[in-house]
Amino acid sequence: MKIRILSSLFLLTISITVNAQIFKEEWVLSNTQGCKVLDPYFIDGTTMSWEGSCENGKANGIGKLTKFIDGELESTYEGEYKNGVKEGQGIITYADGTVQTGKFVNGQMMGEGVMIYEDGSKYVGSFIKSSLHGFGTFDFANGDQYIGFFISEELYTGKTISKDGTITYYHKKKEVDEEVIEAKSNYQPKIGVELTEYFDKYFNRCSKEKQVYYRHIVYKADNQPTDTVKTYYKSGQLYAKAFAIYQDYNDEGKSFYEGDAIFYFENGNIKEKLYLIDNKISGIDTSYYPNGQIASQMNFIGGLEHGICKEWHENGKLKSFALYEDGYLISDFNAEYDENGERI
Numbered sequence: 001m002k003i004r005i006l007s008s009l010f011l012l013t014i015s016i017t018v019n020a021q022i023f024k025e026e027w028v029l030s031n032t033q034g035c036k037v038l039d040p041y042f043i044d045g046t047t048m049s050w051e052g053s054c055e056n057g058k059a060n061g062i063g064k065l066t067k068f069i070d071g072e073l074e075s076t077y078e079g080e081y082k083n084g085v086k087e088g089q090g091i092i093t094y095a096d097g098t099v100q101t102g103k104f105v106n107g108q109m110m111g112e113g114v115m116i117y118e119d120g121s122k123y124v125g126s127f128i129k130s131s132l133h134g135f136g137t138f139d140f141a142n143g144d145q146y147i148g149f150f151i152s153e154e155l156y157t158g159k160t161i162s163k164d165g166t167i168t169y170y171h172k173k174k175e176v177d178e179e180v181i182e183a184k185s186n187y188q189p190k191i192g193v194e195l196t197e198y199f200d201k202y203f204n205r206c207s208k209e210k211q212v213y214y215r216h217i218v219y220k221a222d223n224q225p226t227d228t229v230k231t232y233y234k235s236g237q238l239y240a241k242a243f244a245i246y247q248d249y250n251d252e253g254k255s256f257y258e259g260d261a262i263f264y265f266e267n268g269n270i271k272e273k274l275y276l277i278d279n280k281i282s283g284i285d286t287s288y289y290p291n292g293q294i295a296s297q298m299n300f301i302g303g304l305e306h307g308i309c310k311e312w313h314e315n316g317k318l319k320s321f322a323l324y325e326d327g328y329l330i331s332d333f334n335a336e337y338d339e340n341g342e343r344i
Contacts, residue, residue: 040107045070058084128256152279187249203252265290313339
């Protein structure tokens with residue numbers, strides 16, 4: 001497990017990447033008796049060892065799972081499995097000393113939990129799919145503290161209190177001069193009923209008369225849509241579709257998406273196509289001009305640019321290319337071109 005914390009302006013980003021590979025779900029044999037477990041973050045070279053009972057060929061009950069990557073210890077999980085999937089209370093201890101404690105649902109840590117890092121930093125708060133997502137408190141190893149909302153392990157809206165007492169406020173990932181008191185809509189949708197929700201151009205909830213966008217949606221539980229969320233322009237043209245694991249009622253930026261996401265221009269042409277793993281862009285993010293001409297192709301892993309990224313002019317001529325590694329530009333491998341194809 002690789003965890004990176006960028007503390008410039010106390011912006012916290014924790015990205016989990018191994019050998020620049022994209023994770024996938026995979027059933028893995030965990031002992032010589034053919035007992036399997038589901039690994040939601042499988043990569044090539046992964047092996048596992050399960051110490052516990054096995055029913056119908058899958059790990060069941062309380063036990064211990066040890067995970068290795070290319071023969072090196074990656075983590076151990078002590079807790080409950082049901083039908084080969086983590087389910088119930090459990091503790092994951094990573095090889096670097098990081099410890100994650102909480103409740104697991106369908107193989108992922110969900111709800112309230114605790115993460116203690118190798119350097120002594122500690123997070124107590126909400127998790128979605130094992131990611132820091134929701135309200136929580138992060139105590140940094142240097143004595144500073146952040147209190148507020150996290151979005152996929154990034155500071156979103158809240159404040160940091162340094163060990164000397166200095167307070168820095170954040171609102172929607174940006175540093176601001178004073179604390180922003182967020183407006184609450186008090187929206188409480190009916191569960192199991194198709195609803196139409198209206199939004200202004202900033203995606204704040206509004207009346208039907210003031211709408212710029214609207215959405216048809218059914219919630220199976222609080223903040224949990226039943227299916228792919230589809231949002232439309234006022235005209236009725238599809239604006240976006242994506243699957244939301246968590247749909248925030250007051251701030252669209254706090255929602256948690258997974259899988260394919262597609263955005264459209266009002267003329268019906270695709271504006272952008274991307275894929276999300278744990279609410280972070282992974283794989284190729286492709287954007288287009290309104291006429292359908294490709295505008296850019298960016299490669300991502302865990303929300304970070306990784307690989308060759310290209311841009312094109314609207315006439316189809318290459319505009320630029322660049323090489324990134326884990327979010328950093330490789331300075332000696334990039335170039336820009338004008339609309340005639342001449343290098344700038």
